[in-house]
Amino acid sequence: MQAQPGSSAASPAGAGRRRRAKAVFFDRDGTLNVDIHYLHRPEDFQWIPGAQEAIKYVNDRGYLAILVTNQSGVARGYYPESDVVRVYDWMNAELQRSGAHLDALYYCPHHPDGSVPRYTKTCVCRKPSPGLVDRACEEFAIDKASSYFVGDTESDMACARNAGIRGVRYEGGSLLALVRAAVK
Template sequence: MNYKSYSEKVVFLDRDGTINIEKNYLYKTEDFQFVPGAPQAIARLNTSGYKVIVITNQAGVARGYYTEADVLRLNAYINHKLAAYKGHIDDFYYCPHHPIAGVGKYKIECNCRKPKIGLFLEAEEKYSIDKNKSWMIGDNKGDILAGKKYGVRTILVRTGYGSQLEKEKFRQFDLISNDLTEAVFMLLEREGDSGQAEDYSDIR
């Protein structure tokens, strides 16, 4: 077992609509497109001492649109693309289930589909997470509700479904930002990481 002797600050990131442009049931690498500025924002989190962990619902697996192997392939591709920006995602956790639309073994009422917090708990088995210094960033209600329930601060991004949620008067996030770039700026500023914040201009 992994020996957890110190606590780590983590930024949990939703994937689709937060890191990359939301496309329904994305799984092909050729359809993948970063939200502008997202790779640099992730690299900034890396250099600021955060673990970056993706927590993503992949109901497309449950629905039979693509396979878990496709999810793993796309996740690896994201890290491959991030390397060009000297950025990386430390870990990816995904939920392949759906309680109603799922096919076969994937049709279950699981504990890992956001807004449930099973994926965060899975991450906890590997990382010693300091929740007081950790954040969840996403574009969906489930991201914010899960982050809140798990006990970290949350930022809604207006990319993906975020701006629609804002119009619907959803207000359960701690902070709201235009995109991942701004979200990272805001959280570093909140954490008093002023040196990093001053360097912000170069990541636009």
Template structure:
């Protein structure tokens, strides 16, 4: 059993990759500046690193869960080249107004609800009070707070520099 340790929760679109609207293909994927370095730095600290991403494009019929998995596999392969990794990707394919019937529903996993974060904390020994999320939407921050972890609003730039600032701020008591 792994030891209890802090977790960095990362939204995907707009934090790890440039948000071009429903990014689902490798050829459309572009890392946000500092994303790989951010993940590596937190891996090196011994933190868990999780991606928690709403993927309503699946419910809307824009792409499939398999398409998303191919993209996540690509991200993992790219990260491995720098000695970095995501401990687990969590996604919510559901949306109340989805076109695909099996994905058309409300879900506790869809941010701003905390389901994906709660699942990660159930699946891994996470030190909740020492953990935080970086997201680019208010719903990300709401999900973090609902899960009992810190939340930081990323508005662009170098996400590694932002994460280092967030960590220092968090350790000083910000949430």
């Protein structure tokens, strides 16, 4: 299924389950990859140390690994939505080499100062609003009390608080070490 703003690029694996899923939500830029302003090409992507291993760690512990990212470059006309999905697909291809995967992509292409009219707006899916996390929780039947949000900014931590999920702040170093310490 093709990703839509505020929705997933993968079909909800947890949909229809009786048992609630647990998830680790990951921010992208600055958390999983080096923050290159308006990253939209796989050839510019650089993994943060321990990021691939952190995703595998949560996969191996039965957590869904869900990518949640603001992509205002779409609203600003720097790149199309298809580039957001292309980078996500590339990330998953890279992760598969180590037996890891991301379960879904939720992204916000909107920004109130955009230049593309259809994306120029204030919305509930742009972090720190919890819209993307709430939608993922609904679609995957995620138990918020058993879930985490890993991000590098105060906006990410505010999103976690707004969604009622534990926030884990990444401030450098090995992402795997941070995730191991927080997610049991």
